[in-house]
Amino acid sequence: MSLEKLDQLNRKLHAISHAMAILGADEAIHMPPGGGKGRADSLSALAAMQHEMASAPHIADWIEEAENEDLTPDQTIGLEEFARLYRQRTCLPADLVRRKTASAMACEQLWRQARPEGDWKSLQPLLQDVIELAREEAGLRAAATGLAPYDALIDQYDPGSTMAEIDPVFSRLKSFLTSFLPRALEAQKKRHADHPLKPLAGPFPVEKQRALGLAAMEQLGFDFTHGRLDISHHPFCGGVPTDVRMTTRYDTDSFIQGLMGTLHETGHALYEQGLPRQQAHWPHNLARGMAMHESQSLFVEMQIVRSRPFWQWALPLLARHLGSSAFEGWSVEDVLAHVNIIEKGYIRVDADEVTYPLHVILRYELEQDLIGAKLDARDLPEAWNAKMEEYLGLNTLDKVADGPMQDVHWPAGLFGYFPSYTLGALMAAQQWNAMERKVPDAAERISRGDFAAINDWRRDNIWSRASHATTPRILQDATGEPLNPDHFIAHLEKRYPA
Amino acid sequence: MSLEKLDQLNRKLHAISHAMAILGADEAIHMPPGGGKGRADSLSALAAMQHEMASAPHIADWIEEAENEDLTPDQTIGLEEFARLYRQRTCLPADLVRRKTASAMACEQLWRQARPEGDWKSLQPLLQDVIELAREEAGLRAAATGLAPYDALIDQYDPGSTMAEIDPVFSRLKSFLTSFLPRALEAQKKRHADHPLKPLAGPFPVEKQRALGLAAMEQLGFDFTHGRLDISHHPFCGGVPTDVRMTTRYDTDSFIQGLMGTLHETGHALYEQGLPRQQAHWPHNLARGMAMHESQSLFVEMQIVRSRPFWQWALPLLARHLGSSAFEGWSVEDVLAHVNIIEKGYIRVDADEVTYPLHVILRYELEQDLIGAKLDARDLPEAWNAKMEEYLGLNTLDKVADGPMQDVHWPAGLFGYFPSYTLGALMAAQQWNAMERKVPDAAERISRGDFAAINDWRRDNIWSRASHATTPRILQDATGEPLNPDHFIAHLEKRYPA
Numbered sequence: 001m002s003l004e005k006l007d008q009l010n011r012k013l014h015a016i017s018h019a020m021a022i023l024g025a026d027e028a029i030h031m032p033p034g035g036g037k038g039r040a041d042s043l044s045a046l047a048a049m050q051h052e053m054a055s056a057p058h059i060a061d062w063i064e065e066a067e068n069e070d071l072t073p074d075q076t077i078g079l080e081e082f083a084r085l086y087r088q089r090t091c092l093p094a095d096l097v098r099r100k101t102a103s104a105m106a107c108e109q110l111w112r113q114a115r116p117e118g119d120w121k122s123l124q125p126l127l128q129d130v131i132e133l134a135r136e137e138a139g140l141r142a143a144a145t146g147l148a149p150y151d152a153l154i155d156q157y158d159p160g161s162t163m164a165e166i167d168p169v170f171s172r173l174k175s176f177l178t179s180f181l182p183r184a185l186e187a188q189k190k191r192h193a194d195h196p197l198k199p200l201a202g203p204f205p206v207e208k209q210r211a212l213g214l215a216a217m218e219q220l221g222f223d224f225t226h227g228r229l230d231i232s233h234h235p236f237c238g239g240v241p242t243d244v245r246m247t248t249r250y251d252t253d254s255f256i257q258g259l260m261g262t263l264h265e266t267g268h269a270l271y272e273q274g275l276p277r278q279q280a281h282w283p284h285n286l287a288r289g290m291a292m293h294e295s296q297s298l299f300v301e302m303q304i305v306r307s308r309p310f311w312q313w314a315l316p317l318l319a320r321h322l323g324s325s326a327f328e329g330w331s332v333e334d335v336l337a338h339v340n341i342i343e344k345g346y347i348r349v350d351a352d353e354v355t356y357p358l359h360v361i362l363r364y365e366l367e368q369d370l371i372g373a374k375l376d377a378r379d380l381p382e383a384w385n386a387k388m389e390e391y392l393g394l395n396t397l398d399k400v401a402d403g404p405m406q407d408v409h410w411p412a413g414l415f416g417y418f419p420s421y422t423l424g425a426l427m428a429a430q431q432w433n434a435m436e437r438k439v440p441d442a443a444e445r446i447s448r449g450d451f452a453a454i455n456d457w458r459r460d461n462i463w464s465r466a467s468h469a470t471t472p473r474i475l476q477d478a479t480g481e482p483l484n485p486d487h488f489i490a491h492l493e494k495r496y497p498a
Numbered sequence: 499m500s501l502e503k504l505d506q507l508n509r510k511l512h513a514i515s516h517a518m519a520i521l522g523a524d525e526a527i528h529m530p531p532g533g534g535k536g537r538a539d540s541l542s543a544l545a546a547m548q549h550e551m552a553s554a555p556h557i558a559d560w561i562e563e564a565e566n567e568d569l570t571p572d573q574t575i576g577l578e579e580f581a582r583l584y585r586q587r588t589c590l591p592a593d594l595v596r597r598k599t600a601s602a603m604a605c606e607q608l609w610r611q612a613r614p615e616g617d618w619k620s621l622q623p624l625l626q627d628v629i630e631l632a633r634e635e636a637g638l639r640a641a642a643t644g645l646a647p648y649d650a651l652i653d654q655y656d657p658g659s660t661m662a663e664i665d666p667v668f669s670r671l672k673s674f675l676t677s678f679l680p681r682a683l684e685a686q687k688k689r690h691a692d693h694p695l696k697p698l699a700g701p702f703p704v705e706k707q708r709a710l711g712l713a714a715m716e717q718l719g720f721d722f723t724h725g726r727l728d729i730s731h732h733p734f735c736g737g738v739p740t741d742v743r744m745t746t747r748y749d750t751d752s753f754i755q756g757l758m759g760t761l762h763e764t765g766h767a768l769y770e771q772g773l774p775r776q777q778a779h780w781p782h783n784l785a786r787g788m789a790m791h792e793s794q795s796l797f798v799e800m801q802i803v804r805s806r807p808f809w810q811w812a813l814p815l816l817a818r819h820l821g822s823s824a825f826e827g828w829s830v831e832d833v834l835a836h837v838n839i840i841e842k843g844y845i846r847v848d849a850d851e852v853t854y855p856l857h858v859i860l861r862y863e864l865e866q867d868l869i870g871a872k873l874d875a876r877d878l879p880e881a882w883n884a885k886m887e888e889y890l891g892l893n894t895l896d897k898v899a900d901g902p903m904q905d906v907h908w909p910a911g912l913f914g915y916f917p918s919y920t921l922g923a924l925m926a927a928q929q930w931n932a933m934e935r936k937v938p939d940a941a942e943r944i945s946r947g948d949f950a951a952i953n954d955w956r957r958d959n960i961w962s963r964a965s966h967a968t969t970p971r972i973l974q975d976a977t978g979e980p981l982n983p984d985h986f987i988a989h990l991e992k993r994y995p996a
Contacts, residue, residue, distance in 0.1 A: 015543030018536060019517040026520055030528070034723035035741030038516060038778075045513030049547075225532035243533030280536075 002065035003075060006082060007282075009053065009062075014281035016050040018240050025238035025245035029230045055089040074279065077468050081284035088156065091144035092137060100133045104413035111411035118401035120381060127411060128377035131370050134415045138371050150371045153416030158291035158423060160470025163368070165483060166419055169426065170361050173485045177358055178391055183498035184342060184354060191337070198334045201326040203252040212255065212321035213248060213262035216314065220266050220300065221455045222246075223273050235261035237268035237297075241280065244269045255322060256338060260301065267300030268293060270455065274463030284467045290417065292471050294424025295431060296462065302353050302425065303432040304454075306495070309447035311335045340495060344392050346402040353425065354492055358391040360422040363407075367415050380404040427475055429488035431462065434479035500563035501573060504580060505780075507551065507560075512779035514548040516738050523736035523743035527728045553587040572777065575966050579782035586654065589642035590635060598631045602911035609909035616899035618879060625909060626875040629868050632913045636869050648869045651914030656789035656921060658968025661866070663981060664917055667924065668859050671983045675856055676889055681996035682840060682852060689835070696832045699824040701750040710753065710819035711746060711760035714812065718764050718798065719953045720744075721771050733759035735766035735795075739778065742767045753820060754836060758799065765798030766791060768953065772961030782965045788915065790969050792922025793929060794960065800851050800923065801930040802952075804993070807945035809833045838993060842890050844900040851923060852990055856889040858920040861905075865913050878902040925973055927986035929960065932977035 020043060027039050063083045071079065092100075107126040114123045134153070141152035151162045214229060227244030239245035246269050248261035271293060276285045287293050304310055311332045318335070319327045342352045348359035366383060369375035375383060384404040385396045396403035404410075409417055435457045436442050442454055461478035469477070476482055518541060525537050561581045569577065590598075605624040612621045632651070639650035649660045712727060725742030737743035744767050746759035769791060774783045785791050802808055809830045816833070817825045840850045846857040864881060867873035873881060882902045883894045894901035902908075907915055933955045934940050940952055959976035967975070974980055 011539070012543055012547060015540040015547075018540035019521060019544060022521055022524055022537075023517060026524060030726065031741060032723055032726050034721070035738075038738055038740040039520075041509075042513040042516035045510055046517060049510060049513075223532070225530055228528065228530050240533075240536055242536040243529060 001069055002062040003069055003071065003079065005062050006059075006066055006079070009059070010082070010281045010283070013050055013054055016046055016053075020046055020050075021238055021240050022243070022245070025236075025247075028232040028234075028236065028238075029245065029247060051089065055086070059086055060090075078279065078282040078284045081467050082282065084159070085283055087144055088141070092140055096133070096136060096140070100137060100413060103129045103133050104411070107411040107413075108408060111405070111408065115401055115405045118399075118405065120400045120405060123405065123411070124377045127380075130411065130413050131377055134413060135371055135373060138415070150368055150416060153371065154419060155416075157417045158289045158420050158471050159467070160472045161291060161419070161423060165472065166364070166423070169483055169485045170357075170364060170419075170422070173357055173422070173426070173489070174361050174391070176485075176489050177354065180492065180496075180498060181342075181344070181354060181358075181392075184492075184496040185344070187498045188342060188496070195333070195337065197337055198330060200254050200256075200338070202254065204250075204255045204322050204326075206250045206252065208321055208323075209250050209252075209255050209258045212317065213259055215317060215321065216259065216263060217246075217266050217269075219449050220263070220304075220451050221270055222266055226273055227269055229262065235265050237265040237272065239272075241272045241275045242277070244272050255318070260305070260339070263305045264297045264301040267297035270300070270458070271296035271463055274455075274459045275466050276464060286467050288465070288467045288469075288471055288474060290420035291423040291427065292462070292474065294421055295427035296424075296458070298353075298425050298428040299431055299458070303428055303491070304446060304451075306336075306339050306353075307443070307446065308332060308336060309443045311339075312447040313449040342496060344394060346388075346394060346396060346399060347406055354496060355392065357422040357425065360418050362387040362391060363418040364422075367418065371415060423471075423483070426483060426485055426488045427471075429491040430475065430479050430481075430484055431458070432491070433487045434461075499567055500560040501567055501569065501577065503560050504557075504564055504577070507557070508580070508779045508781070511548055511552055514544055514551075518544055518548075519736055519738050520741070520743070523734075523745075526730040526732075526734065526736075527743065527745060549587065553584070557584055558588075576777065576780040576782045579965050580780065582657070583781055585642055586639070590638055594631070594634060594638070598635060598911060601627045601631050602909070605909040605911075606906060609903070609906065613899055613903045616897075616903065618898045618903060621903065621909070622875045625878075628909065628911050629875055632911060633869055633871060636913070648866055648914060651869065652917060653914075655915045656787045656918050656969050657965075658970045659789060659917070659921060663970065664862070664921070667981055667983045668855075668862060668917075668920070671855055671920075671924075671987070672859050672889070674983075674987050675852065678990065678994075678996060679840075679842070679852060679856075679890075682990075682994040683842070685996045686840060686994070693831070693835065695835055696828060698752050698754075698836070700752065702748075702753045702820050702824075703750065704748045706819055706821075707748050707750075707753050707756045710815065711757055713815060713819065714757065714761060715744075715764050715767075717947050718761070718802075718949050719768055720764055724771055725767055727760065733763050735763040735770065737770075739770045739773045740775075742770050753816070758803070758837070761803045762795045762799040765795035768798070768956070769794035769961055772953075772957050773964050774962060784965050786963070786965045786967075786969055786972060788918035789921040789925065790960070790972065792919055793925035794922075794956075796851075796923050796926040797929055797956070801926055801989070802944060802949075804834075804837050804851075805941070805944065806830055806834060807941045809837075810945040811947040840994060842892060844886075844892060844894060844897060845904055852994060853890065855920040855923065858916050860885040860889060861916040862920075865916065869913060921969075921981070924981060924983055924986045925969075927989040928973065928977050928979075928982055929956070930989070931985045932959075 023039065023043055023046075027036075027043075031039060063079065063086060066079055067083075103126070107123070107130045110123060110126055114120075135149070138149035138153050141147070141155075142149040145152050145155065147155060148163065154161055154163075154166075210229070217229065218224065226242050227239065227246060230245065230247050231249055232247035233249065235246075235248045237244065237246045246262075246265045248258050248265065250258040271287055275287060279285055315327065315330065315332055315335055340352075342354045344355055345351060348356065348363075351359055362384070365387065366375065366380070369383070381397065381400050381404060388394045388396045388403070409415075435454060438457055439445070439453045445451070445453060462474065465474050465477070468474075472482060521537065521541055521544075525534075525541075529537060561577065561584060564577055565581075601624070605621070605628045608624055609621060612618070633647070636647035636651050639645070639653075640647040643650050643653065645653060646661065652659055652661075652664075708727070715727065716722065724740050725737065725744060728743065728745050729747055730745035731747065733744075733746045735742060735744045744760075744763045746756050746763065748756040769785055773785060777783055803812075813825065813828065813830055813833055838850075840852045842853055843849060846854065846861075849857055860882070863885065864873065864878070867881075879895065879898050879902060886892045886894045886901070907913075933952060936955055937943070937951045943949070943951060960972065963972050963975070966972075970980060
């Protein structure tokens with residue numbers, strides 16, 4: 001049977017993915033600096049081997065034959081997802097892949113040097129090469145999938161999402177945020193004047209912060225027989241579903257960054273740990289793309305953790321782990337004031353949940369024009385500034401390092417990735433709304449530290465569905481409606497009274 | 499060029515070895531328990547892929563063609579070592595490999611259950627299967643290499659060593675030890691009566707023991723940009739030469755086990771870190787087998803660390819890290835009395851350097867008879883007992899769990915491995931002797947914590963030679979003579995005055 005051959009192939013591909021995931025986490029967490037060269041060589045050789053095995057021409061025959069075999073419904077779904085990935089892997093000629101890899105590698109390496117100095121002049125020609133190759137790639141992916149060129153790029157990170165769906169949603173969100181943000185900032189200023197932020201009474205030793213994070217992770221449902229928490233320079237959630245490697249980083253002056261990093265990654269981790277364990281070597285049982293993954297981390301971070309009920313439960317936990325004297329006289333409002341600060345800024349990764357979508361929409365709009373050849377690298381500083389002025393009232397003409405040079409994505413050749421972040425935030429709010437209709441006392445449960453019913457809803461509606469359908473389909477099935485920005489807007493209006 | 503094809507192949511094989519080494523270390527050090535199944539699946543798939551790639555029939559042609567190409571001396575050595583390993587990998591029919599793997603896996607699994615209960619009856623038939631397949635394997639390996647059957651097994655772990663060389667050496671050593679041991683024990687008894695062991699003034703917190711171990715490792719020459727120290731249930735040295743993963747374990751009642759574990763593994767680590775960095779993906783630049791590796795760990799543990807000069811340097815280090823009050827009134831002799839205790843016992847892994855070789859020689863003699871079909875599994879309890887009575891004066895007839903059931907090697911199908919341990923001890927003493935002729939003030943240097951000249955000798959004579967020649971050849975070149983047990987015997991007589 002050809003399905004059996006594909007099954008054996010998937011076991012091998014899965015074994016390599018397992019190795020690469022653990023090696024990647026180890027590199028960021030444990031590896032001594034001198035191990036880097038050998039690790040990079042090993043990872044790139046494994047990736048090349050895996051790609052070669054996964055894109056061999058005879059696999060096309062196996063897929064075709066398997067489609068005519070007597071399959072269970074689950075096997076059919078698995079075969080479809082495998083075929084979709086096979087088309088993605090094989091629709092680019094080897095020569096383009098080589099040129100694209102070389103161009104992106106050169107541009108990313110240059111970017112690492114040029115960004116600190118804001119040296120746009122050096123970056124621009126290499127970035128233009130990357131953009132032109134991305135256009136070529138988008139055209140070929142479009143031809144292979146029947147999607148529009150930019151949609152074909154998005155589809156790699158968020159299967160099923162298209163401009164047709166995203167454009168009106170982002171447009172409504174943009175118009176809301178540009179009017180909401182100034183009012184919310186004004187209201188926050190007044191609140192802070194009336195009730196000044198209580199200073200954090202650090203230092204908070206790393207070991208105590210770690211114990212606090214572990215306690216919160218455990219309560220949120222993280223399974224420590226299938227995962228662990230370490231420290232790395234940038235927090236991440238890596239590893240594999242049966243062995244999740246999560247990290248955070250600590251600042252002894254404030255517990256907030258370390259704890260929020262821990263809990264954001266816990267959201268990713270719960271998704272991974274909740275994926276189906278059966279047939280885990282087939283790709284339809286992997287997590288459903290970047291946008292859905294981000295919806296799971298933001299569900300925990302934005303919907304649960306930055307809420308009032310959460311701190312009703314967690315304020316005593318803070319006092320227990322970090323010392324009750326540090327929180328003498330603190331109310332839940334005092335913590336909320338610290339964790340829900342909004343602020344306009346230049347940098348996407350430092351943005352709060354109100355301003356973040358504006359950073360993303362800006363990039364989404366520019367990417368459409370870059371891929372559509374309406375914009376070239378040389379136009380980016382001005383185009384960037386125009387949108388930053390319009391959306392956030394910030395001028396970036398003299399700040400190119402913190403403008404179009406701030407992210408690694410474009411130098412690395414990643415186009416179509418950015419919208420995922422905000423799609424995740426929107427879906428998280430929409431999922432919360434749908435969950436609360438089934439678990440009406442969800443907020444009250446959170447205030448008692450009871451996350452079981454909430455996780456049950458997520459397991460049934462999101463985690464167990466893995467990659468069994470497109471992102472829009474899973475969202476529709478889970479919430480009863482297509483992507484709807486109203487839930488996110490209502491969430492912001494409630495959290496940040498303006 | 500066919501050499502170029504082999505070079506590319508070696509890069510791929512090396513990348514998989516790198517992954518397996520790091521995954522293996524991670525499993526023992528960091529992996530949460532629920533990750534075991536997925537990790538085992540990944541590792542066995544990687545091993546199968548590597549074996550398939552490394553034993554493909556067309557490689558035989560590449561080797562033959564490359565032998566006729568214009569090669570540098572280093573390339574010639576690399577090709578020879580690769581060809582040797584290729585013959586080893588391909589000389590068994592696939593069916594025998596399958597039967598052998600299945601039989602050993604079943605026997606090892608049963609052994610894990612049967613050993614604690616001393617259930618020899620259940621183990622015996624499965625062990626007999628394993629032995630019969632080992633005889634079959636030995637015959638085929640003998641035919642492929644021109645070696646005697648048992649030599650062909652030894653050759654996998656210690657390339658170049660043979661019974662013709664080992665038999666007279668072990669015979670002389672056995673006759674020395676059986677007469678020396680009772681006298682040495684008697685003398686020790688008298689010493690302990692005259693100078694009672696000072697009690698260890700614990701507890702010794704793990705963090706302090708770790709800092710002590712790190713300080714000693716660094717002084718001994720361990721390179722922390724290319725390695726690290728962690729904790730695991732059994733100490734080991736794993737990872738890869740540019741990223742060595744070393745472990746120990748700690749007992750808060752005594753610092754000795756943790757420190758000795760650390761320093762034994764440091765010996766292995768220095769060898770790995772001292773291997774050639776150029777062409778590291780070719781097998782002739784890997785460490786030269788089990789016996790040579792053990793000689794490097796025992797050089798550090800037995801020749802350096804358990805010596806008087808070492809503690810002249812290290813006693814102040816102990817006091818600095820573990821607290822000076824714990825060593826108030828201690829002399830170097832007091833530490834030496836603790837670290838150099840000899841004792842007859844049933845268990846090989848618990849044995850000291852005087853009794854250990856007797857445990858090994860017993861196994862070496864039995865293995866010869868097992869592979870030579872002069873002995874079957876059912877004969878082992880009596881044959882074991884007869885030798886234990888003769889060599890150590892211990893009866894094991896009622897102690898089968900601590901007799902022929904104590905080691906995993908035979909159930910796992912590993913025959914020819916045991917002699918490596920004692921060959922390593924002998925070679926370490928012989929290397930020390932040769933080194934001291936070149937560095938006459940080596941002992942004095944050690945008493946000052948200066949290991950540089952000693953390491954230089956080892957780098958030049960052992961580490962840099964990697965697998966460029968057989969074990970006996972490297973030993974001969976380094977010491978000017980073939981394997982000679984006199985150095986080890988002199989070492990014991992000096993350390994344990996009888």
